[in-house]
Amino acid sequence: xxxTFLGMPGNFPKNSARAVQDSQLRYNLRKATHTIRGxxxxxxxxxPDWQELRAAGKAIKDETLRHLDRYLVQLEETVTAAGGxxxxxxxxxxxxxxxxxLVKATGEREVVKVKSMATQEIGLNEALAAEGxxxxxxxxxxxxxxxxxxxxxxxxVPAIHRNRAEIREIFLDRMDDAPPGLTDxxxxxxxxxxxxxxxxxxRSKVAVSGANFMVAETGTLVVLESEGNGRMCLTLPExxxxxxxxxxxxxxxxxxxxxxxxxxxxxxxxxxxxxxxTWTGSAEGQDFHLVLLDNGRxxxxxxxxxxxxxxxxRCSACLNVCPVYERAGGHAYGSVYPGPIGAIxxxxxxxxxxxxxxxxxxxxxxxxxxxxVCPVAIDIPEVLVDLRAKAPHGAAERxxxxxxxxVLNDQARLAAAQRAAGRLRRLVPRRLPGPLSAxxxxxxxxxxxxxxxxxxxxxxx
Amino acid sequence: xxxxxxxxxLARIRRAVDGAPEVEIPRRYRVxxxxxxxxxxxxxxxxxxxxxxHVVPEAEVPxxxxxxxxxxxxxxxxGLPAGWTPPDxxxxxxxxxxxxxGVVTGCAxxxxxxxxxxxxxxxxxxxxxxxxxxxxxxxxxxxxxxxAGVPEAVSRLDPARPLTWISGPSATSDIELxxxxxxxxxxxxxxxxxxx
Ligand code: SF4
Numbered sequence: 289x290x291x292t293f294l295g296m297p298g299n300f301p302k303n304s305a306r307a308v309q310d311s312q313l314r315y316n317l318r319k320a321t322h323t324i325r326g327x328x329x330x331x332x333x334x335x336p337d338w339q340e341l342r343a344a345g346k347a348i349k350d351e352t353l354r355h356l357d358r359y360l361v362q363l364e365e366t367v368t369a370a371g372g373x374x375x376x377x378x379x380x381x382x383x384x385x386x387x388x389x390l391v392k393a394t395g396e397r398e399v400v401k402v403k404s405m406a407t408q409e410i411g412l413n414e415a416l417a418a419e420g421x422x423x424x425x426x427x428x429x430x431x432x433x434x435x436x437x438x439x440x441x442x443x444x445v446p447a448i449h450r451n452r453a454e455i456r457e458i459f460l461d462r463m464d465d466a467p468p469g470l471t472d473x474x475x476x477x478x479x480x481x482x483x484x485x486x487x488x489x490x491r492s493k494v495a496v497s498g499a500n501f502m503v504a505e506t507g508t509l510v511v512l513e514s515e516g517n518g519r520m521c522l523t524l525p526e527x528x529x530x531x532x533x534x535x536x537x538x539x540x541x542x543x544x545x546x547x548x549x550x551x552x553x554x555x556x557x558x559x560x561x562x563x564x565x566t567w568t569g570s571a572e573g574q575d576f577h578l579v580l581l582d583n584g585r586x587x588x589x590x591x592x593x594x595x596x597x598x599x600x601x602r603c604s605a606c607l608n609v610c611p612v613y614e615r616a617g618g619h620a621y622g623s624v625y626p627g628p629i630g631a632i633x634x635x636x637x638x639x640x641x642x643x644x645x646x647x648x649x650x651x652x653x654x655x656x657x658x659x660x661v662c663p664v665a666i667d668i669p670e671v672l673v674d675l676r677a678k679a680p681h682g683a684a685e686r687x688x689x690x691x692x693x694x695v696l697n698d699q700a701r702l703a704a705a706q707r708a709a710g711r712l713r714r715l716v717p718r719r720l721p722g723p724l725s726a727x728x729x730x731x732x733x734x735x736x737x738x739x740x741x742x743x744x745x746x747x748x749x
Numbered sequence: 750x751x752x753x754x755x756x757x758x759l760a761r762i763r764r765a766v767d768g769a770p771e772v773e774i775p776r777r778y779r780v781x782x783x784x785x786x787x788x789x790x791x792x793x794x795x796x797x798x799x800x801x802x803h804v805v806p807e808a809e810v811p812x813x814x815x816x817x818x819x820x821x822x823x824x825x826x827x828g829l830p831a832g833w834t835p836p837d838x839x840x841x842x843x844x845x846x847x848x849x850x851g852v853v854t855g856c857a858x859x860x861x862x863x864x865x866x867x868x869x870x871x872x873x874x875x876x877x878x879x880x881x882x883x884x885x886x887x888x889x890x891x892x893x894x895x896x897a898g899v900p901e902a903v904s905r906l907d908p909a910r911p912l913t914w915i916s917g918p919s920a921t922s923d924i925e926l927x928x929x930x931x932x933x934x935x936x937x938x939x940x941x942x943x944x945x
Contacts, residue, residue, distance in 0.1 A: 375753060474924040516919040559797075562798070565914075
């Protein structure tokens with residue numbers, strides 16, 4: 289059973305300092321983020337209308353949020369009309385209670401799960417375990433995390449911090465049917481997972497999923513995935529329970545023409561992900577339940593600056609370009625939402641009561657790379673600055689300053705930060721507004737040349 | 750009595766967005782993409798996912814299917830055009846997807862720009878389980894089913910039907926971001942494009 293992030297101790301600086309000392313982790317992360325980054329850039333570059341799609345995506349989300357009440361009511365009507373059942377949950381405990389109740393009503397004691405940030409956010413697996421229900425993760429990465437009794441560290445590639453040798457070890461150690469001669473070839477590891485989960489898929493009666501999008505107009509839910517475990521969970525079990533954040537609704541079917549272009553290219557860096565499933569209510573006779581989750585989202589919505597974080601479609605592009613994430617790793621953020629989006633979403637969802645959550649707005653050098661790649665144009669630096677102004681000052685702030693200092697002081701790190709920033713000169717905020725300007729006055733990046741000297745040296749020399 | 754979660758959440762939303770500005774949605778992106786050679790582009794993009802692709806004149810499709818399928822025991826979904834049924838497919842009606850070697854289907858729409866096939870469980874496309882469980886999927890795409898981009902596909906599709914968008918074989922990049930074909934869905938995808 290993977291551990292839960294809820295109530296994770298520490299703060300960002302302490303957690304990240306630990307990660308930075310782990311050279312294997314740093315190597316894995318760097319390799320992975322740079323690979324996806326390159327793929328994303330090339331498939332985004334193929335579309336002549338990327339900026340227009342991005343503008344539309346941003347506006348569709350803003351319009352949805354503006355009338356979220358109306359669209360949720362409409363969604364409830366359309367899902368119900370198509371034979372589905374809609375439940376509302378104010379917080380994690382209420383959502384977990386609803387799901388546990390639905391599972392118990394089927395008489396089953398096991399559920400299969402397809403990766404979902406929302407169910408991780410509410411700690412559903414642990415809540416189900418407390419009710420005697422076992423939840424089996426079926427994504428390869430989630431399986432690695434669950435078997436390794438570990439935390440996910442990336443939105444898209446939750447086991448990004450593990451290399452193939454470590455994965456092999458985990459499988460041999462914890463997977464009872466792992467073949468003894470298992471090698472660390474990715475194909476062999478994938479095959480072991482396929483065999484391990486096959487029977488479970490075929491016999492499971494209940495599945496739990498999230499959704500990437502819900503269409504108010506038609507009552508349709510949409511899940512994007514790669515492996516086919518999503519299709520297995522969504523299709524084969526008799527009962528399907530989807531737990532989805534209220535901000536995931538889209539007004540019209542047509543809106544998918546925008547998001548089915550923005551999301552795959554931004555996340556896996558593919559023209560399209562291998563599988564996308566859509567279903568409306570009770571499909572092919574399945575018993576379908578939709579649990580609409582608030583859990584702090586309406587608080588975020590009430591904040592004029594911070595509410596843009598609710599546009600997020602969880603593509604993870606901002607993680608992959610973030611110089612701080614690349615060094616600190618996902619675990620340092622102490623939440624299921626790591627990286628730049630986590631730094632603005634977690635403190636808003638959970639409040640800034642804990643030292644960890646109050647330190648998150650400082651987990652950034654404000655270089656602006658995240659904003660530039662975000663497919664729904666969330667101005668993450670703007671929200672970070674705003675949250676810093678709102679955060680309780682004192683310990684968290686002092687600690688946070690050390691993080692930014694750490695990223696920028698070391699020569700090698702500075703080089704990377706400059707390279708990232710060089711492409712984005714226009715966007716780099718030079719000074720923070722208000723009382724924090726004293727902070728930036730002493731720590732402002734030097735003028736950032738289009739190509740850093742170091743890059744020029746490597747290219748010419 | 751305390752208010753229901755539904756009423757609570759809706760009330761909180763209304764308070765949160767009270768007075769927020771209205772939003773215009775600019776749709777200046779391409780709703781019809783241009784491509785001179787849809788078949789060629791689709792074939793190239795499907796191939797990029799490491800699927801096997803053939804472009805075949807419509808009249809030769811039955812013979813080609815028979816040759817490709819060979820001795821494999823295939824699921825034959827209801828409504829598959831008679832000529833597309835492999836000769837040694839087990840009798841009338843679909844084979845059991847849990848024991849079959851593969852499945853042969855048509856599709857609802859295909860997208861050239863992204864190399865995507867969309868199934869909507871209509872005639873000749875099988876149930877979702879039939880196209881998921883077997884390890885091999887042979888899909889016949891008629892040239893007139895290929896559209897250029899995603900917006901055209903979305904407008905052709907019926908949201909009331911369960912849809913499966915397929916772009917290449919099942920894959921994972923979870924291990925050091927190496928794309929490995931075939932985890933839970935069919936490990937081999939073969940596409941036959943039928944041209945007039
Ligand atoms: S904030 Fe933007 S870039 Fe980051 S995960 Fe969300 S949508 Fe993607």
